[in-house]
Amino acid sequence: MGLKQSKQISKEALVKKVMAATQTGLPICDHPYQVIAEQVDTTEDELLDIMQDMTSQGLIRRIGLVPNHYALGYRFNLMTVWDVDDSEILRLGTQVGQLSFVSHCYQRPRKAPDWNFNLFAMVHGRSEDEVNRQVETIHQLLGSACGEMAQLNSVKILKKTGLRIRKD
Amino acid sequence: MEGIVKQTSVPYRLELSNQDRDLLNAVQKDFPLHPQPFKVLSNQLGIPEQEIIERLNAFQQNNAISRFGAVFDHQRAGASTLAALAVPEHEIEHVAESINALKEVNHNYQREHEFNLWFVINACNQVEVDSVLTHIAAEFDYPLLDLPMAKGYHIDLGFPLW
Structure with missing residues (x-):
């Protein structure tokens, strides 16, 4: 009965358990998935299957390591925002997103009159000079399709926590 | 603090x-x-x-790894937005404290701009995101931007070290 019940746990419930277990991190050991499988009461094989499904469906964006860029010397990051012609933003946003030093690149809505920027790109570098050159690279790439831009230097990290998904 | x-x-x-x-x-x-x-x-x-x-x-x-594991698509896992407030300099810490206390806020940065407080709201669905925004707008009478992602061109896929 107990075994049968655990087998019948819905796939949706298992997906949520897997998300809760893996968002805090995978252990770095010989059989990391085995450790997680035990936490969520399933087998290693079943866990690998479900994580494969979650990846194919796009629910898991990637599995891997997020370096602590700051500790590794990439101490300069800058949020840059750009006012790009709506007719060109798909093409140019795609190109900006492909630059190696860009970690995030999003299109967001303008909110006139306070906010006329529609493209966000986060850049990272090891020196101020390097970051300035990166901004210049984006500027040249956008060319005449870009009106104003702004650089929003971060003064302070006030809060930074990983996303926590509720287990319910 | x-x-x-x-x-x-x-x-x-x-x-x-x-x-x-x-x-x-x-x-x-x-x-x-x-x-x-x-x-x-x-x-x-x-x-x-x-x-x-x-x-x-x-x-x-040695603290060289921020996280090792699965990175989820926040959009699919729930709803989110990037919000910004234009707060008078002397009010920043007080406002930031209230914003940080909200469990739906998982990033909050002070930035050099008229809009100087930038934070990400993550919740289970859009209704919850909107109610957090409404709560903030009611608590603070400062210009507030709600900038949900319209399209991702590079969504936190990491970048190569050089």
Whole structure:
């Protein structure tokens, strides 16, 4: 009965358990998935299957390591925002997103009159000079399709926590 | 001031060898979904499995790894937005404290701009995101921007170290 019940746990419930277990991190050991499988009461094989499904469906964006860029010397990051012609933003946003030093690149809505920027790109570098050159690279790439831009230097990290998904 | 982390909290800079860099870049994405993922990496990189495990554990102990695991699509996992407030300089800490206390807020940065408080709201659905925004708008009479993602051109897929 107990075994049968655990087998019948819905796939949706298992997906949520897997998300809760893996968002805090995978252990770095010989059989990391085995450790997680035990936490969520399933087998290693079943866990690998479900994580494969979650990846194919796009629910898991990637599995891997997020370096602590700051500790590794990439101490300069800058949020840059750009006012790009709506007719060109798909093409140019795609190109900006492909630059190696860009970690995030999003299109967001303008909110006139306070906010006329529609493209966000986060850049990272090891020196101020390097970051300035990166901004210049984006500027040249956008060319005449870009009106104003702004650089929003971060003064302070006030809060930074990983996303926590509720287990319910 | 609880919750305020200065960016200078990491006291030293870690030096990476070329091999360290290659290893970190190799495991940033496409970490193998395989019972022995480090064995697969060992074959790809030509570094013994145990050495990879030891080195990554050492990186973790030295705070060189922010996170190791699955990165979820926040949009699919729930709803989110990037919001910004234009707060008078002398009110920043007080406002930031209230914003940080909201469990739906998981990033909050002070930035150099008229809109000087930038935070990400994550919740289970759009209704909850909107209610957090309404709550903030009711509590603080400052210009508030709600800038949900319209399209992602590069969504936190990491970037190669150089």
